[in-house]
Amino acid sequence: AQSVTQPDIHITVSEGASLELRCNYSYGATPYLFWYVQSPGQGLQLLLKYFSGDTLVQGIKGFEAEFKRSQSSFNLRKPSVHWSDAAEYFCAVGAGNAGNMLTFGGGTRLMVKP
Amino acid sequence: DARVTQTPRHKVTEMGQEVTMRCQPILGHNTVFWYRQTMMQGLELLAYFRNRAPLDDSGMPKDRFSAEMPDATLATLKIQPSEPRDSAVYFCASGLVAGERGYTFGSGTRLTVV
Numbered sequence: 119a120q121s122v123t124q125p126d127i128h129i130t131v132s133e134g135a136s137l138e139l140r141c142n143y144s145y146g147a148t149p150y151l152f153w154y155v156q157s158p159g160q161g162l163q164l165l166l167k168y169f170s171g172d173t174l175v176q177g178i179k180g181f182e183a184e185f186k187r188s189q190s191s192f193n194l195r196k197p198s199v200h201w202s203d204a205a206e207y208f209c210a211v212g213a214g215n216a217g218n219m220l221t222f223g224g225g226t227r228l229m230v231k232p
Numbered sequence: 233d234a235r236v237t238q239t240p241r242h243k244v245t246e247m248g249q250e251v252t253m254r255c256q257p258i259l260g261h262n263t264v265f266w267y268r269q270t271m272m273q274g275l276e277l278l279a280y281f282r283n284r285a286p287l288d289d290s291g292m293p294k295d296r297f298s299a300e301m302p303d304a305t306l307a308t309l310k311i312q313p314s315e316p317r318d319s320a321v322y323f324c325a326s327g328l329v330a331g332e333r334g335y336t337f338g339s340g341t342r343l344t345v346v
Binding site: 154160167220 | 236265267274280287323337338339
């Protein structure tokens with residue numbers, strides 16, 4: 119069965135600073151990987167996804183993520199954080215042989231200091 | 233933008249009462265998921281459907297939960313009888329086969345059982 123670990127429960131960065139959120143997955147084959155963002159009281163919004171091809175994927179809101187098979191990681195990055203990026207971020211893995219159901223990590227709550 | 237619509241947004245009910253949550257997936261999407269989100273457990277997959285057929289509902293307590301798709305425009309999640317431990321936010325998500333475009337989440341139903 120697939121699993122996802124997000125090692126950082128909370129992260130605080132200053133506005134304008136760079137950001138990296140970590141995600142490690144466990145899955146026997148090439149996974150489908152996703153990052154979602156959730157603002158308070160809202161549903162989850164898809165930031166970006168990886169299925170195949172270029173291991174560096176670009177998403178919305180200036181985010182990018184890099185798939186590293188050797189490290190079983192799919193870390194999310196942003197070069198300059200804005201106050202509006204404060205939210206909870208979820209990494210998810212989808213497995214082709216399980217009907218593409220998504221397994222989510224525990225989430226990382228991002229706080230942005232002015 | 234196409235949206236997944238969930239009703240009601242909020243529900244407060246007494247223990248033992250029946251609760252029905254509804255989801256209207258995006259038109260044309262053939263895969264529907266139900267997730268539950270709590271502080272303690274994070275996002276848990278309860279059930280999912282492909283072309284209205286249930287593929288996996290192993291995450292649901294079978295004695296009290298049931299999920300159905302009476303037609304392609306409506307998915308329901310029912311709890312009978314409800315218990316305080318069912319208090320959570322319930323999300324519906326929809327997408328296409330293989331999920332290459334990711335899945336779109338609704339805004340959720342916040343259920344409180346007192």
